[in-house]
Amino acid sequence: MSGTLQEQAEAFAAGLTTTVQAVVGTNCAAFQATAVEGGDAFTVRQRPADGVVLSDKDGPILRLEVDYECTLDGFDRYLAVETSKIHVFVEPNGRQPLFRYEFERSLGANLPAAHIQFHGTHAELEKAMEDCGDSTPRAKRRSRGKKPALLSQLHFPVGGTRFRPTLEDVMEMLIEEFGIEPVGSVKAARKQLADAREDWRRKQIGTAVRDAPSEAVRVLTDMGYVVTPPTDGCAPDKPEKLRVF
Template structure:
């Protein structure tokens, strides 16, 4: 079965993740993409048809097994951009693997921040605070700690870099340049999405820096949009436009 346009873009996104992981802290990492009948595109580490995302091993300095699980769902938004509906970056360790923490994003989540961190940990001070607030002992992992919201959330590259910086993972030569290049692409997409959602703020900031910004000629907008989208397709748009 041939891929739809969203599926093709998602495949490029998955290939970029594979390249980034295998050139930094993994060997033979695989990120799969599946298209659902409802138009949603699912991606995940180790994902094969009909299966869920699976943890993939990362190389550690101390020899203790450490695993990464990446999963998520993508969809086309009203402007025809591939967008993240939800995603999870989960780190676990040991045999059998025990979850340590995970960064989650769930678009328009009710009751909790869209982008949040959950940590599996214990501590007397935490237990005292949680018990006093009516929660159960050892329920730190149930807390949803905010991490930057929809536009400024933690990137997967940030997590990999932090684990390297803390001496947990054993990176390959040249890892830093790979991470920086991959993260820069992600941040540019986020910035472009932020400007698209709030152009007036972008215009105001450019004007304070001496730029002259003209409002678009509405008669030409449609042609310009179509040209831009066509150009992006020719260039091979890399990954979801925004989260």
Template sequence: MSYKAPSGDKFVVRLEDEKMPLTVAGKTVAHLGCSMEQELDRAGTYLKTCGSKITLWSKIDRTPLIRLEYDARMRGAPISHWQIHAERGAMSHLLGRAHAVDPNRVSRPHEFSSLHFPLGGERFRPCLEDMIQFLIEDCGIDSVSGWRSAVESGREKWRRIQLRSVVRDSPEDAASVLRHLGYTVAGPNPAVTDRLEPFRKW
């Protein structure tokens, strides 16, 4: 399901029922939510994702357990990150110590979910298929026959799309690698300027 965002310059894509039930032995134990915001790239040629949220929700108290988020406009945290809603005494101690020294360093020392674990930025972030395999392999969520092939195929497609985006961001690096492999590559005149922001941004 998709709809045009109120601003009118992007589209939002999400599951029709908002949250997909996840089962163990046929019984629902959690829900998975997924949404993406998409817009045209800077050249106005390709559709790009400018924001996405993949959230694992608890069925017990209807709160998030894990969030995989990407926001190209993010300034105060990594643009691609995990947020984990759990607690760990040793980590709270570390954060509490930093907070005691300077409250501006860590504003919420007892909330593990306030941490944003960086995940490779705009180009090298995980995809929905990574979350699905994690849920099946590590969390024991039910699966259907052929799931692995579908997940691997989707992941390959995602990574190839990202690879093409990386080449557009840094064409001379791509040309250099191709020349090293024996390809003949001629650049345009004038040369295309690298777009370094995706490689430098947290």
């Protein structure tokens, strides 16, 4: 998919709406793309921001709050997600997320850009955090009592920039683990989620190829394809993209 950033952001929003409404119904507010100041990025979120309410046979039990910010990639051609937040709350009236999947491209070299954070308590884990070493500034602040030893402060890596979980993954996990009942059938919901997941992963494969074209050439050649290099030379790999935490 290509086009202006606005066109791609609107298509992304429409795809999210289709996927979510296939699970929870058309009463769920649609996602919309809105330009941020300056026009070089778009937010994609529900309007109104009521959240995605997931129910079982007895009524609502969970709520998703989903938010994206999108820009163009380094080629100024394809949509790239700059940040994404998928927060899972108890419904109704849940104020603190149970857990949250987040992606922040510019979070920093020493924290995973794609991560999950769990909210709750775990006495043994929190004691281990208090008794941690001091080989990094972050751990040192915690060991010296300058940073709270909370489960929710840990950033668990989940696949990096290219292979992070998607909204479809989170929703299917909630169907399986919490017995969410989709508006149609579980089978139909899983199909829609799988279709959207495949579309996302195909796009990510294309992006990963641009990160490491030499690896794509190697694999295709091993499979019997004949790959002709461009006349102006092969595009270089971008190892910094492959090494990012």
